[in-house]
Amino acid sequence: MKLNAPYASRISGPGIALPAGRRERHRAEIRQRLFDEALRLFAQKGYFETTVEDITEAADVGKGTFFNYFPTKEHILAVYGGKRVAVVERALDQARATKGPVIDVLKELASNAVGQSNQNPGVIRAIYAAHASCAPVRLELQKRLQVSRRLLAKIIALAQKRGEIRRDLTPLELARVTQIVFMGMTMSWSMNPDSSLRKSSESVWNLLLFGLCAPKEAKGS
Amino acid sequence: MKLNAPYASRISGPGIALPAGRRERHRAEIRQRLFDEALRLFAQKGYFETTVEDITEAADVGKGTFFNYFPTKEHILAVYGGKRVAVVERALDQARATKGPVIDVLKELASNAVGQSNQNPGVIRAIYAAHASCAPVRLELQKRLQVSRRLLAKIIALAQKRGEIRRDLTPLELARVTQIVFMGMTMSWSMNPDSSLRKSSESVWNLLLFGLCAPKEAKGS
Numbered sequence: 001m002k003l004n005a006p007y008a009s010r011i012s013g014p015g016i017a018l019p020a021g022r023r024e025r026h027r028a029e030i031r032q033r034l035f036d037e038a039l040r041l042f043a044q045k046g047y048f049e050t051t052v053e054d055i056t057e058a059a060d061v062g063k064g065t066f067f068n069y070f071p072t073k074e075h076i077l078a079v080y081g082g083k084r085v086a087v088v089e090r091a092l093d094q095a096r097a098t099k100g101p102v103i104d105v106l107k108e109l110a111s112n113a114v115g116q117s118n119q120n121p122g123v124i125r126a127i128y129a130a131h132a133s134c135a136p137v138r139l140e141l142q143k144r145l146q147v148s149r150r151l152l153a154k155i156i157a158l159a160q161k162r163g164e165i166r167r168d169l170t171p172l173e174l175a176r177v178t179q180i181v182f183m184g185m186t187m188s189w190s191m192n193p194d195s196s197l198r199k200s201s202e203s204v205w206n207l208l209l210f211g212l213c214a215p216k217e218a219k220g221s
Numbered sequence: 222m223k224l225n226a227p228y229a230s231r232i233s234g235p236g237i238a239l240p241a242g243r244r245e246r247h248r249a250e251i252r253q254r255l256f257d258e259a260l261r262l263f264a265q266k267g268y269f270e271t272t273v274e275d276i277t278e279a280a281d282v283g284k285g286t287f288f289n290y291f292p293t294k295e296h297i298l299a300v301y302g303g304k305r306v307a308v309v310e311r312a313l314d315q316a317r318a319t320k321g322p323v324i325d326v327l328k329e330l331a332s333n334a335v336g337q338s339n340q341n342p343g344v345i346r347a348i349y350a351a352h353a354s355c356a357p358v359r360l361e362l363q364k365r366l367q368v369s370r371r372l373l374a375k376i377i378a379l380a381q382k383r384g385e386i387r388r389d390l391t392p393l394e395l396a397r398v399t400q401i402v403f404m405g406m407t408m409s410w411s412m413n414p415d416s417s418l419r420k421s422s423e424s425v426w427n428l429l430l431f432g433l434c435a436p437k438e439a440k441g442s
Contacts (some may be wrong), residue, residue: 046354048269125353126353126354127355128349128350128353128408129349129350129353129354131348131412132346132349132350132353132411132412133267133347134349137412138323138412141412142412142413145413159381177425177428179409179423180402180405180406180409181401181402181405181425182405183404183405183408183409184401184402184403184404184406184408185401185405187349187404187405187408188400188401188404190353191352191353191359191362191363192359192363196285204398204401207398207429208428208429219228
């Protein structure tokens with residue numbers, strides 16, 4: 001008996017991630033295409049100026065198809081934000097596993113954020129405009145920022161436990177500070193991509209890390 | 222011979238600021254009213270959603286009157302930005318005159334910025350949205366940021382000269398860092414005014430100042 005590919009993939013058993021079957025692959029492809037085209041159009045025309053029809057036309061699918069993948073246009077932003085949270089989640093895994101300094105994981109997270117935003121300042125600007133102009137979008141942002149903040153705080157707590165970061169401030173407060181600095185870096189770069197964000201972010205981080213370190217360590221650095 | 226008021230004010234001589242005559246006072250009042258109503262409407266409806274007619278109606282003047290005071294709607298944002306630059310200018314004057322630590326002037330500048338934005342998060346959001354969405358507005362922002370950065374750098378250079386701030390980084394680079402942190406603070410507060418920006422900004426500043434101080438001073442603090 002010959003198994004066709006999708007069936008073969010479906011019998012891999014429960015609890016194991018299925019290799020994407022043909023249909024799932026097709027769905028994932030369309031979803032990705034809609035997402036990519038949406039971001040491209042947000043950057044080009046602006047978030048509010050882009051209609052769902054613009055997106056489906058650019059992705060070469062019927063208009064109604066969009067809603068099989070995203071309940072609303074705002075959900076594109078939510079997915080984008082979710083990807084950012086996933087990056088912090090992976091950093092926490094790294095921080096738990098690393099034998100080196102936890103603070104290096106934080107540093108990598110910073111340059112990762114800059115690297116990500118380097119890809120398209122227009123996307124970042126469109127996303128900021130959408131957040132600044134739309135209360136429900138802002139509410140979603142707050143939820144994601146809270147999740148990220150708790151993850152960041154866990155990383156910072158690990159670094160505190162190892163004596164890499166000063167202990168007189170709570171991990172959550174330090175995580176909030178880190179987020180504020182992140183936001184300023186991404187924002188100011190997206191407003192003026194000609195300026196070297198990478199260079200500035202290094203300066204900011206070096207200053208911030210100096211403040212984060214316990215006075216004893218700071219003196220030695 | 223009896224001089225009429227405008228003429229009397231006009232003969233005060235060159236190089237001396239004229240006491241505002243009745244006509245000038247009237248003009249200044251209308252200009253201020255247009256400016257205030259514009260900001261109020263930006264916060265309420267959004268920058269792009271607010272028309273010049275909305276503004277003139279709210280300010281109770283004819284539509285054409287707007288253009289006697291502001292060439293375009295964007296100029297409202299420029300005036301707003303100009304007021305921010307003026308605050309930094311005054312801080313530089315203070316830094317030059319003070320007998321106390323120059324770093325206190327910087328600290329006051331930080332809490333001033335927070336106090337200012339406390340007045341209306343909606344205005345800040347509308348302004349960010351306008352900058353994120355509109356290239357000419359962004360260009361103006363860059364010019365103003367450059368002016369502010371140079372002023373900040375002068376304050377920082379004074380503090381370096383007095384040994385209050387580390388000298389291994391250039392004043393301009395430290396000024397850029399300061400602006401990035403400012404932007405992050407104002408932005409994150411405008412997105413979520415419920416959170417205590419004042420408290421967070423204090424944490425950020427304490428950490429940043431710790432990094433700014435020369436290692437010797439930092440250790441002692």
